[in-house]
Amino acid sequence: xxxxxxxxxxxxxxxxxxxxxxxxxxxxxxxxxxxxxxxxxxxxxxxxxxxxxxxxxxxxxxxxxxxxxxxxxxxxxxxxxxxxxxxxxxxxxxxxxxxxxxxxxxxxxxxxxx
Amino acid sequence: xxxxxxxxxxxxxxxxxxxxxxxxxxxxxxxxxxxxxxxxxxxxxxxxxxxxxxxxxxxxxxxxxxxxxxxxxxxxxxxxxxxxxxxxxxxxxxxxxxxxxxxxxxxxxxxxxxxxxxxxx
Numbered sequence: 001x002x003x004x005x006x007x008x009x010x011x012x013x014x015x016x017x018x019x020x021x022x023x024x025x026x027x028x029x030x031x032x033x034x035x036x037x038x039x040x041x042x043x044x045x046x047x048x049x050x051x052x053x054x055x056x057x058x059x060x061x062x063x064x065x066x067x068x069x070x071x072x073x074x075x076x077x078x079x080x081x082x083x084x085x086x087x088x089x090x091x092x093x094x095x096x097x098x099x100x101x102x103x104x105x106x107x108x109x110x111x112x113x114x
Numbered sequence: 115x116x117x118x119x120x121x122x123x124x125x126x127x128x129x130x131x132x133x134x135x136x137x138x139x140x141x142x143x144x145x146x147x148x149x150x151x152x153x154x155x156x157x158x159x160x161x162x163x164x165x166x167x168x169x170x171x172x173x174x175x176x177x178x179x180x181x182x183x184x185x186x187x188x189x190x191x192x193x194x195x196x197x198x199x200x201x202x203x204x205x206x207x208x209x210x211x212x213x214x215x216x217x218x219x220x221x222x223x224x225x226x227x228x229x230x231x232x233x234x235x
Contacts, residue, residue, distance in 0.1 A: 004156075035223070043203060045157075045226035091156060095222060100170045101147060101159035102224060 003027075004092055006105035013082045014113050020067070021077040021108045023092030029053075033095040034075040035102060036066070040088040048090075051075055082112045116140060118227035120206050126233045127196055135191040135230045139208030146189050147207040147224060148181055157205065163189060196234045203229040 003026040013019035025034065036048040051059045051066045059066040067076040079086055089109050093102040119138040127133050139146050148160040159173035163183040174180070178196075183189040193200055207224040 033222070037226075042228065043231070044228045045205060045207070047223055047225060050223060093157075100145075100162040100164070101149075101173065102157070103159075104156035106156045 004094055004103055004105035006092055006108050008108045009106075010109045010111070012111050012113055013079075013086075015084060016081055018078060018080045019082055019110065021079070021090050021092075021110065023075045023077065023105060025073050025075065025092075025094050027073075027094065027096060029096050031097050034066070034068070035093040035095065036064070036075075036077045037091045037093060038086075038088045039091060039107070040085075045091070049077070079110075084112050084114060086110060087112045118206055118208050118225055120204075120227040120230050122230060123228065124231045124233075126235065128235050129198060130195055132192065132194045133196055133232065135193075135204050135206075135232070137189045137191070137206030137208075137227060139187065139189070139206070140225055143208035143210050143225075144186070145209045145222070145224075146183055147209075148189070148191050149205045149207065150202045151205060151229070152202045160191070160204075193232075196232075198234045201232055201234045203231050205229045 005024045007022055032053045034051045038046045038048055049059050049061045049064045049066050051068045058068050063080045065078045067078055089107045091107045092105045095102050118140055121136045125133055144165050146163045149157040150160055151157050161181045162170040178194045181191045205226050207226045209222050209224045
């Protein structure tokens with residue numbers, strides 16, 4: 001069975017600082033995809049970044065990067081130079097081949113402090 | 115815009131009534147998903163449509179829930195005889211499924227709509 005764990009229910013970061021949001025996963029599949037989504041108070045889930053299990057390099061997308069440690073089964077999201085608009089819920093999710101849906105963690109609420 | 119749209123944005127209903135939630139996916143996307151998000155929780159998969167294939171209904175919590183997708187585009191999620199525990203945000207997503215790496219991995223970024231907040235009194 002697959003499982004996504006986000007152990008930080010809430011995180012605070014000073015504006016302009018970097019922050020790491022933790023995500024660990026459990027799967028026996030050799031092939032899978034990992035996603036991070038942002039959910040602001042408006043409710044929409046916004047796709048941020050994707051990492052494939054066979055990707056050799058960590059994914060980056062602007063201020064977002066993914067610290068992918070396959071052996072440890074972790075896929076932490078790093079947000080650099082935090083902005084007030086980064087305050088939101090952040091969800092880690094996994095996609096397995098053969099599964100039609102994403103499996104989501106319970107999320108981390110990030111608050112950026114001015 | 116060109117994103118996923120959902121209607122209504124909010125729906126308040128009385129226990130026992132039926133409700134219909136609508137989703138318009140991104141044009142050209144072949145896959146459509148419904149998820150449910152209860153207060154303070156992650157997303158729970160409900161149902162998946164892909165092209166003309168039979169839908170994956172494995173996430174539907176009871177037979178009061180059903181969904182259809184007409185013409186491979188718009189989808190309607192119907193909840194019959196609503197219960198208070200059905201109160202949640204219902205999110206729709208769509209994607210264009212693409213296999214990469216010789217099929218070793220599937221990258222299938224799902225793009226979500228704004229959701230419908232359902233409140234059952």
